[in-house]
Amino acid sequence: RVKAQGKNSFQFYTKEINNRAVELLVLENDMHKAIKDQDFILYYQPQISLKDLSIVGVESLIRWHHPKKGMIPPADFIPLAEESGMIIEIGEWVLMESCRQAKEWLDKGYHFGRIAVNLSAKQFHRSNITQQVKAALESHQLPPEHLELEITESIAIENIDVTIETLKELKSLGIHLSIDDFGTGYSSLSYLKRFSIDKLKIDKSFVDDILIDDGGAAIATSTIALAHQMGLKVIAEGVETSDQCAFLQSHQCDEAQGYHISRPLNSSDTQTFFDQYNKQH
Ligand code: C2E
Numbered sequence: 001r002v003k004a005q006g007k008n009s010f011q012f013y014t015k016e017i018n019n020r021a022v023e024l025l026v027l028e029n030d031m032h033k034a035i036k037d038q039d040f041i042l043y044y045q046p047q048i049s050l051k052d053l054s055i056v057g058v059e060s061l062i063r064w065h066h067p068k069k070g071m072i073p074p075a076d077f078i079p080l081a082e083e084s085g086m087i088i089e090i091g092e093w094v095l096m097e098s099c100r101q102a103k104e105w106l107d108k109g110y111h112f113g114r115i116a117v118n119l120s121a122k123q124f125h126r127s128n129i130t131q132q133v134k135a136a137l138e139s140h141q142l143p144p145e146h147l148e149l150e151i152t153e154s155i156a157i158e159n160i161d162v163t164i165e166t167l168k169e170l171k172s173l174g175i176h177l178s179i180d181d182f183g184t185g186y187s188s189l190s191y192l193k194r195f196s197i198d199k200l201k202i203d204k205s206f207v208d209d210i211l212i213d214d215g216g217a218a219i220a221t222s223t224i225a226l227a228h229q230m231g232l233k234v235i236a237e238g239v240e241t242s243d244q245c246a247f248l249q250s251h252q253c254d255e256a257q258g259y260h261i262s263r264p265l266n267s268s269d270t271q272t273f274f275d276q277y278n279k280q281h
């Protein structure tokens, strides 16, 4: 009986692996096609200053308009893209398209500050990222001060010395660097001062907690203090209510991003947002 059970669970296990492998292959193939067919699109989420309420940036967020499955959010394909290595190709497209869009907005006279692009750990370590960024800026004639790259703490796990070097190289291009989802990673704080970064992004999970309990508020206010003492700016992500916004503002958080300000918008709705927001503020 024990033997039979063992055999069944073994069969089940291999079937799981096969399904997963097939799923990955199909998706990878779809992703190749998606780049060719231009089925990936970028949405943009505005970021504002909590000092003077001006627009200071937009974050590029990828969406996949799948011909059969409809709109697929990044959480459903970015992890697979990382696993399969497709993230390199997708990430390069995101970088190029973001620079193109930013330059177009600049040429139209919009003052949006910076465009922030998410980088995955694999993209950071497995491709010549500095060359890629340089090429994207040059091919669209985008001045580097209008580009920001968001990295996560997970990039530091791989190789701290290489990470420090790469960040220095990127920084020397004249772009801005921020740490996304700050506080959710496993790395220690000691690496922070060795990184050439400009800004910390307080993760949404901490923003959610600021008005729930004292502990939640303490994490947010400590992060703000930490950032400022290190000479860094700090932005809160996932700000959903005016109370959260007021709390952050009264605790000297520099910037905010979230549904309370705006959901991520497609290119033309972003332009409409710029027009309307600037009329009101
Ligand atoms: P992230 O970089 O931390 O981006 C913030 C996510 O929170 C976005 O989800 C955004 O739509 C969502 N968000 C913003 N404000 C609020 C809010 O007030 N409430 C709630 N509930 N959600 C809010 P999205 O667009 O689904 O992206 C999820 C993640 O996928 C991103 O997290 C990022 O890690 C990854 N991602 C998105 N685009 C790219 C990309 O081009 N390249 C890479 N490597 N990763 C990307």
Ligand code: MG
Pocket: 059, 118, 150, 180
């Ligand atoms: Mg981000």
Ligand code: MG
Pocket: 180, 181, 201, 203, 237
């Ligand atoms: Mg984030």
Ligand code: MG
Pocket: 181, 203, 204, 237
């Ligand atoms: Mg996040």
